Amino acid sequence: MADAEAPAAASATPSRSDLPVRMASAVIMLAVASAAVWQGGAVLKTFIAVVALICFAEFVRLVVKATLNLFFRLAAILAGAVYIGLAAQGLAGMDTYHLVAALGVVIFTDTCAYFTGRALGGPKIAPRISPSKTWAGLLGGTAGSALWLVAYMALANNSDGSVTLASDFRIEGDEALTWAIAGAALAIAAQAGDFFESWLKRRAGVKDSSRLIPGHGGVFDRVDGLLPVALIVGLFAAYS
Numbered sequence: 001m002a003d004a005e006a007p008a009a010a011s012a013t014p015s016r017s018d019l020p021v022r023m024a025s026a027v028i029m030l031a032v033a034s035a036a037v038w039q040g041g042a043v044l045k046t047f048i049a050v051v052a053l054i055c056f057a058e059f060v061r062l063v064v065k066a067t068l069n070l071f072f073r074l075a076a077i078l079a080g081a082v083y084i085g086l087a088a089q090g091l092a093g094m095d096t097y098h099l100v101a102a103l104g105v106v107i108f109t110d111t112c113a114y115f116t117g118r119a120l121g122g123p124k125i126a127p128r129i130s131p132s133k134t135w136a137g138l139l140g141g142t143a144g145s146a147l148w149l150v151a152y153m154a155l156a157n158n159s160d161g162s163v164t165l166a167s168d169f170r171i172e173g174d175e176a177l178t179w180a181i182a183g184a185a186l187a188i189a190a191q192a193g194d195f196f197e198s199w200l201k202r203r204a205g206v207k208d209s210s211r212l213i214p215g216h217g218g219v220f221d222r223v224d225g226l227l228p229v230a231l232i233v234g235l236f237a238a239y240s
Contacts, residue, residue: 022215029213029222037099045092051219052088055227056081058209058220065204087227090234097158098237101149102186105233106226108148109141109187116140130198133191142187149183150176189232190225197224 036047059080063073091099117137125133154171157164171179197220201209208217216222 018215025213025215029216033103037096037103040096048088048092051223052084054212054219055223056084058212058218059084059200062200062204062206062209062220065206066200067203083231084227087230087234090230090237091226093234094237095158097156097163098233100156100163101152102226102229102233104148104152105145105183105186106190106229108144109190110225112144113137113141113191116144126195129202130195133195133198138188138191141191142184145187145190146180146183149179149186153179186229186232189228193225193228197221 033047036044060077063076063080067073067076091102094102113133114137117132117134117140120134120136120140122134122136124131125135125138150171153175155165197209201207209220210218212218213222
């Protein structure tokens with residue numbers, strides 16, 4: 001989700017020489033996150049807290065670079081603390097069933113948006129904010145998230161918060177439509193979170209939120225789409 005934001009930055013598309021580094025980092029990140037989800041409990045909550053703190057530190061860095069106005073800085077930092085803190089709380093409070101659903105939405109949104117946008121190209125959504133984002137990518141990400149959520153709800157059972165395979169693998173037409181709409185809406189929320197961080201990086205004049213993750217930028221670059229999804233799914237899980 002890291003785009004070429006700074007005026008002097010190169011293209012957002014990674015060069016071939018960067019791909020091995022990006023792939024290695026992605027594998028390590030996926031392994032660490034999967035292990036935390038698998039362990040659950042205090043391990044998962046600690047992992048979420050650490051990620052949230054690093055994300056907030058990177059957010060503060062961007063805000064400081066984006067404006068010299070002290071009032072705006074303080075207001076933005078306070079708003080960011082609430083935004084990131086509530087998202088982290090939502091993730092920490094989810095059972096495994098809802099957590100896998102939320103993570104799947106973000107993964108399928110990002111992946112399908114990337115490959116659809118690359119394959120089809122076409123008009124940009126907001127080139128001044130995020131030059132690489134296209135309407136085709138938005139539709140691809142929305143479709144991918146919708147299909148993921150329908151498939152997940154058809155294949156998985158919620159057994160006391162854990163995930164088990166369903167025995168019949170079926171879902172009624174009206175249920176499928178409901179989950180498809182929910183998946184599409186969550187995809188839009190994820191991409192809105194992506195655009196928000198892109199706008200903030202553009203204001204700060206930087207390409208990435210940090211250089212913490214080789215080939216991927218910072219933690220905020222990796223979780224920008226997850227934050228709004230975590231807020232929405234967290235509320236749904238808490239009151240459903």
